[in-house]
Amino acid sequence: MSKIGNIPVNAQAGKKRTNPLAGVFDELVQFCQSRSMFMLHYCTGCGAIELPPAMTSRFDMERLGIQPMVTPRQADILLVTGYVSVKTLKRVILTYEQMQSPKYVIGICSCTVNGGMYWQSYATAKVLNEYLPVDVYIAGCMPRPEAVIEGMRRLMRNIEEGKGHAWKDYFQRYDYYLGNQQHLFGDDWQTPTDIIGEARHYGLETEQTYGEHTRILEQHQQPLEPHKMRIKF
Amino acid sequence: MRPENYQLVALPNSDEYELFIGPNHPGIEGNYAFKLKLDGDRVISGKADAGYLHRGFEKLMEGRLWIQNLAIVPRICVPDPVPMEVVYSLTVEDIEKMEVPLRGQWIRVMQLELSRIASHLFTFGGHAATTGMYTPSYWGVADRDLALDLFEELTGGRVYHIYNIPGGVRRDIPNGFLDRLSDYLDYLETRQNDYDNLLFTNQVFVKRARNVGVINQEQALEWGVTGPNLRATGLAFDVRRDDPYLIYNELDFEIPTQTAGDCLARILVRRDELFQSVRILRQIIKHLPSVKGPVRAPIPNPLAWNVSMGESYCRVESSKGELAYYTVSDGGPKPYRVHVRGASSMHAVQVLENMAVGQRIEDIAQIMFSLDACPPEVDR
Numbered sequence: 001m002s003k004i005g006n007i008p009v010n011a012q013a014g015k016k017r018t019n020p021l022a023g024v025f026d027e028l029v030q031f032c033q034s035r036s037m038f039m040l041h042y043c044t045g046c047g048a049i050e051l052p053p054a055m056t057s058r059f060d061m062e063r064l065g066i067q068p069m070v071t072p073r074q075a076d077i078l079l080v081t082g083y084v085s086v087k088t089l090k091r092v093i094l095t096y097e098q099m100q101s102p103k104y105v106i107g108i109c110s111c112t113v114n115g116g117m118y119w120q121s122y123a124t125a126k127v128l129n130e131y132l133p134v135d136v137y138i139a140g141c142m143p144r145p146e147a148v149i150e151g152m153r154r155l156m157r158n159i160e161e162g163k164g165h166a167w168k169d170y171f172q173r174y175d176y177y178l179g180n181q182q183h184l185f186g187d188d189w190q191t192p193t194d195i196i197g198e199a200r201h202y203g204l205e206t207e208q209t210y211g212e213h214t215r216i217l218e219q220h221q222q223p224l225e226p227h228k229m230r231i232k233f
Numbered sequence: 234m235r236p237e238n239y240q241l242v243a244l245p246n247s248d249e250y251e252l253f254i255g256p257n258h259p260g261i262e263g264n265y266a267f268k269l270k271l272d273g274d275r276v277i278s279g280k281a282d283a284g285y286l287h288r289g290f291e292k293l294m295e296g297r298l299w300i301q302n303l304a305i306v307p308r309i310c311v312p313d314p315v316p317m318e319v320v321y322s323l324t325v326e327d328i329e330k331m332e333v334p335l336r337g338q339w340i341r342v343m344q345l346e347l348s349r350i351a352s353h354l355f356t357f358g359g360h361a362a363t364t365g366m367y368t369p370s371y372w373g374v375a376d377r378d379l380a381l382d383l384f385e386e387l388t389g390g391r392v393y394h395i396y397n398i399p400g401g402v403r404r405d406i407p408n409g410f411l412d413r414l415s416d417y418l419d420y421l422e423t424r425q426n427d428y429d430n431l432l433f434t435n436q437v438f439v440k441r442a443r444n445v446g447v448i449n450q451e452q453a454l455e456w457g458v459t460g461p462n463l464r465a466t467g468l469a470f471d472v473r474r475d476d477p478y479l480i481y482n483e484l485d486f487e488i489p490t491q492t493a494g495d496c497l498a499r500i501l502v503r504r505d506e507l508f509q510s511v512r513i514l515r516q517i518i519k520h521l522p523s524v525k526g527p528v529r530a531p532i533p534n535p536l537a538w539n540v541s542m543g544e545s546y547c548r549v550e551s552s553k554g555e556l557a558y559y560t561v562s563d564g565g566p567k568p569y570r571v572h573v574r575g576a577s578s579m580h581a582v583q584v585l586e587n588m589a590v591g592q593r594i595e596d597i598a599q600i601m602f603s604l605d606a607c608p609p610e611v612d613r
Contacts, residue, residue, distance in 0.1 A: 042257050043264050045286065046311045046609070049392055052358075052374045053381075072257075088264060088285045091256055117305055120296060123289045142392060 026162070033102070034159040037076045037152075038069035040099070042092060045082020047109040047142045054145035066152055072098040077155070080128060082142070083111035083118050086184060089125045093181065096132055097193035101202065103167045104135045104155055108148065113137050130180040133166035171199035175211030182213055188220045248272055254597060256285050262359065262601055263608035265581065271594060279589035279597075281582045286612040294571045299325060300398070300535035302568065307393045309573060310610045312355050315348035316551035318397040321571075323478065324560035325399035327545035336521075337401030337528040338479045343517045344387070344396065345479075345549070346510040347414070350421070351380040352552035353507045356605050360500055361432055363598040364441045369432045376424065379417055386410060401529025411518045418511050418518075425508065433504055442497040446588050446600035449494055456587065457579040460554025461506060462604055464490045465498040472550040486513050496596075496603040503605070539566055553577050553605055573613055581606035 019025075041051055055061050055068060069075040072095045084092055096105065107128045110116035115126035128134055135158065138151035158164045170177060174195050182189050196214065199205040255266035266282035290309060294302045306321045307314030319341055326333060333341075354377040358370030381391045386407060388394035396403050432438055448458065450466040463470055469488040473481045489505030491498035532538065542564040548557035554576030563569040581604065588600055 040257070045264070046308055046392075048263065049311045052355075052370070053378050056371045056374045058375055058378050070258075083288065085285060085287050087287070088256065091285070095257060117308065118288050118293070121288045121293055123287045144391060 030160050030162055033076075034156040035065045037066050037104075037156075038074060039066055039077035039079055039106075040069055040072050040075035040095070041079040041081060042095060043082075044080055044084050044088050044092065045109065045111060047081035050142050050145055050148060051079070051081060054148045059145040059149060061149060061152065064149070064152060064156065072096075073100060075099055076103060078103065078105045080105065080107050080112055080132075080134075082109045083116065083121075083124045084128060085123050086125055089131060090185060093131060094191055094193075097191050097195065101167055101198075102164065104159070104164055105132050105166065106151060106155060107134045107137045108143060108151070110139050110141045113139055116141060125184060131177060131184075133169040133177075135164055135166045168202075168204055171195065171202060171204040171209065172206045173208045174199065175208055175213050178217060179211070179213040182216060187216050190217060190221050249277060252594075255282070261598070262606060265606075265608040265611070267585070267589075267597065267601075269589065269594065269597070274593045274595075276589045276592050276594060276597065279586050281586055283582060283608070283611050286609045288613070290613040291571055291573065294568055296567065298536065298566055299538055299540055299568065302571070303395055303398060307395065308609070309575065309613055310551070310553065310556075310577075310607050311392070312607060313348055313352040313552045314393055315344045315397070316549050316556050318395065319345060319479075320547050320549045320556055320558045321560070322397050322399045323547040323549070324545040324558045325540060327547060328540055328543040328560065328562050329399070331400055331530055331532075333401050333479075334527045334530060335480070336405075336524045336526045337530075339517060339521050339524050340402050340406060340528060341397060342479050342481065342484070343414075343514065343521070344384075344394070344402075346513050346517070347380055347383060349510050349552045350507055350514075351377045351384075353503045353510075354380070356503060356552075356602070357428070357432060357500065360496075360599065360602040361438065363602050364438055366432070366435075366438060369428070372424075372428070372431070376421065379420070383410070383414060383417060386413070398529065398532070398535075400532045401527070403529070405528050406521075411521060414514065415518050418514055421511055422508075428504070433501060439497060442500065442599065442603070443493075443495055445496045445596050446592065446603060447493070447495045448584070448588060452587070453494070456584045458554070458584055459579070460550065460552070460576055460605075461502045462499055462554065462580060462584075464488065465502045466494040467492040472548055472555055476548065478547070478549055484513050484516055496599055499603045499605075537566065539564055540568075548574070551576050553607055553610065554580065573610075575607075575610035575613060577604070577606040577608075578611045580604040581608060581611045 041048065053059055078096055078099060080092060107113065111118060112128040115124065118124045119126065125131065136151050136155045138147055140147055155164065196209060199209050249270055249272050252269045252271055253266060254269060255261035256264050264285040268280040268282055270277045293305060303318060306317045309317050354373040358373030361369035384394060385391050387410060388396040448466060450468055453463050453466045467490055469490045471488045474488060486509050489502050489509060491502050540562045542562055544561040546557060546559045548555055556576045557574040559572040560568055561570040585601060585604060589597055592600065
């Protein structure tokens with residue numbers, strides 16, 4: 001029995017399910033999930049310009065059940081559209097950690113794959129996969145709307161076949177991702193989200209969740225205190 | 234980021250509070266943030282937070298060959314990339330004392346005006362969407378896509394073309410391209426009435442946009458406002474007419490102006506400019522077949538091209554405002570220094586900060602879109 005705050009939680013990780021219909025139910029859930037996705041497009045770079053054509057009348061992404069969503073907490077897909085500068089990457093990670101599981105990341109443009117055109121730039125993060133688990137990459141500079149939609153369909157197929165598990169990797173290998181983030185942002189890097197606590201809650205913690213980098217995080221982590229707001233009526 | 238940086242900060246002993254808009258926000262154009270200090274709904278002060286799109290362009294260009302830089306210059310302004318290529322080529326030609334063949338110049342102007350149409354159509358949609366009208370954004374993006382199809386036929390790329398090189402353009406126009414361009418212009422003119430009814434004379438929009446974000450001419454000149462935003466304050470300044478480049482002095486067009494200087498005036502100037510661009514393109518369709526000759530001047534082996542020593546400052550009128558490049562060559566295979574005067578670098582920073590004061594919070598997005606600020610051009 002673990003606890004979140006003072007509330008006891010029945011986390012029964014690894015318990016074998018006995019219901020014979022569980023597999024059928026999972027398939028049904030995956031089918032539904034793959035057909036109603038809300039995407040949060042973070043316009044990190046140039047690729048954002050091909051999203052309005054893909055979303056509006058001509059290419060019409062909505063027929064696949066994909067709609068833009070304005071808040072990270074209600075979104076399923078995080079679209080990282082283009083190169084991420086170091087300043088942006090902090091916000092991308094914050095946004096990603098706020099999203100509810102299961103969550104998927106799509107890296108659009110060559111710049112998210114290997115740095116692309118800005119491989120020698122001092123200001124950009126080159127490989128997105130080092131900082132966030134990416135489900136699907138759409139290469140191209142910039143990918144056409146058809147390519148964007150094809151990437152979306154590939155993600156839908158992955159989810160339907162039960163292969164969209166990249167988000168679990170973030171919990172399972174948190175030390176690796178955190179290490180890369182600390183390498184870029186400095187040792188005092190921290191986010192308000194308690195990833196280790198979430199990993200425990202989902203039963204996804206492995207040996208690689210902890211390591212030297214999470215120990216550095218613990219040294220610098222400050223407890224979050226609610227701000228006192230003064231509201232006058 | 235430290236948690237205290239993005240939480241709502243309550244200021245002691247006052248009703249004022251601070252609020253972040255952006256960088257990931259539907260009311261912000263691109264990856265850009267704006268930090269507001271508010272009292273209720275009123276903005277007391279605003280602080281622009283740029284740098285999310287910084288790639289270090291000017292440094293990157295010093296490390297690449299003259300011809301390689303053509304691939305990265307259009308990335309500086311994503312919705313309107315053609316002026317970037319043209320003005321970079323103009324500076325190199327100016328240093329090398331190169332003469333562009335007349336046909337190449339006409340094709341360049343054709344691209345510039347088509348790109349202006351595409352950029353303005355995109356802006357209409359964005360501006361209307363900030364007031365809650367989503368139909369114009371669907372229309373604008375769909376009509377812009379037809380222009381992108383023409384670009385694809387001409388250059389092979391939808392958004393980034395890399396079609397202009399120092400000395401002219403890469404290749405001649407395809408057969409029948411001018412007919413298809415003419416069809417597109419016919420289509421745009423039939424849409425004029427629809428756009429007017431839907432957006433520009435629609436009271437829902439007009440009442441929302443009038444008297445919001447007003448700047449007068451003095452302020453505009455002081456703050457370095459250029460382009461359609463300056464012409465919306467009543468000053469008919471346009472680089473195309475006042476400092477003509479390429480073949481603009483042979484073309485017949487007007488400089489549309491408005492006097493109010495508010496959000497409505499700015500979008501109306503853009504509307505008129507769009508149809509002036511249509512008028513220019515009609516003249517090009519008429520004249521281009523009679524201009525014979527090559528489309529580019531011969532250049533030396535581009536991979537071993539040492540541009541002669543010198544410096545040049547060239548400016549063009551992009552859809553966002555006055556765009557200029559200052560290029561210095563020390564006689565080597567790479568530029569010694571390239572400086573970009575992005576048109577929106579004034580608009581999105583000090584103009585937006587000054588205009589936000591005293592406005593209501595729901596108008597901030599509209600003001601930003603009405604300035605047509607392009608964040609990648611600010612950060613570069």
